[in-house]
Amino acid sequence: MIVEVCGLREPENIRAVEQLAVDRIGFIFHPRSPRYLPMIPSSAGIIPDRPVADMNIPRSSRVSRLGVFMDEMPQNIVTRVYNYRLDAVRLQGTETREACENLRRTLDPDIRPGIAIIKGWTVRTVADIRRWKDYEGAVDAFFFHLPMATAGDRLDLGLLEAYDGNIPFIIGGDIAPEDASRLGGLRHPMFMGVSLNTHFETAAGIKDIEKLQSFLERLRDGRQTENHRHADCHH
Ligand SMILES: O=C(O)c1ccccc1N[C@@H]1O[C@H](COP(=O)(O)O)[C@@H](O)[C@H]1O
Numbered sequence: 001m002i003v004e005v006c007g008l009r010e011p012e013n014i015r016a017v018e019q020l021a022v023d024r025i026g027f028i029f030h031p032r033s034p035r036y037l038p039m040i041p042s043s044a045g046i047i048p049d050r051p052v053a054d055m056n057i058p059r060s061s062r063v064s065r066l067g068v069f070m071d072e073m074p075q076n077i078v079t080r081v082y083n084y085r086l087d088a089v090r091l092q093g094t095e096t097r098e099a100c101e102n103l104r105r106t107l108d109p110d111i112r113p114g115i116a117i118i119k120g121w122t123v124r125t126v127a128d129i130r131r132w133k134d135y136e137g138a139v140d141a142f143f144f145h146l147p148m149a150t151a152g153d154r155l156d157l158g159l160l161e162a163y164d165g166n167i168p169f170i171i172g173g174d175i176a177p178e179d180a181s182r183l184g185g186l187r188h189p190m191f192m193g194v195s196l197n198t199h200f201e202t203a204a205g206i207k208d209i210e211k212l213q214s215f216l217e218r219l220r221d222g223r224q225t226e227n228h229r230h231a232d233c234h235h
Helices: 011-018 073-082 096-108 127-136 157-164 179-184 209-233
Strands: 002-006 024-028 066-071 088-091 118-124 139-143 169-172 190-198 199-204
Touching: 002 066, 002 169, 002 209, 011 024, 011 118, 024 157, 066 073, 073 096, 088 096, 096 118, 096 127, 118 127, 127 139, 157 199, 190 209
Parallel strands: 002 024, 002 190, 024 066, 066 088, 088 118, 118 139, 139 169, 169 190
Antiparallel strands: none
């Protein structure tokens, strides 16, 4: 299972998160988000926008980088992929299958060979889950933004049983520290990982390293317990 921490913006905090056992960090390029990572606009659009200077930090060789976009213009996505050396792009607006395919053709191989294209949307019903078919063959993974369920059963993981696609998915949306053991025990053949964000912050865009660390430990424990349980069932 991969762990993605999304919505970072400060270099020191990015370095600290990259020291943890996480697999991917994510930047939000949606201007209305409090976690928005701005670019320095180019002079009259003659040269491409540049990243803010202090974001020009060395890349971790172990932790990959994701950019999150919502109905963004393709040329802006391309500039950010190049400037922030992104390995994956998540489209979380109303982008169509054709938009995903066109973006991949623009980026791969010229700008970023092998870039991962992820389509995300909010999943509230089984019909929402079934929308995966619209993107079959066009994307590398899905991001399902899950709603909160009833009190006591915080995150509604039950909906995921309706997913019968062959493309891996990541889940996110209100995942909190107390969800670690349940997520560690989640078994679905296409379940790829979790995306953590707002419940692991000290302020918008600043991640709480201790909270993340303790979540990662509990996730690993939940995983081990589930693996033992699974092994016992098969003996
Ligand atoms: O975090 C934001 O501000 C944001 C804004 C616009 C699009 C996506 C955004 N966040 C992504 O959504 C998921 C779920 O976040 P949360 O756990 O509900 O806070 C997260 O993985 C971010 O990638």
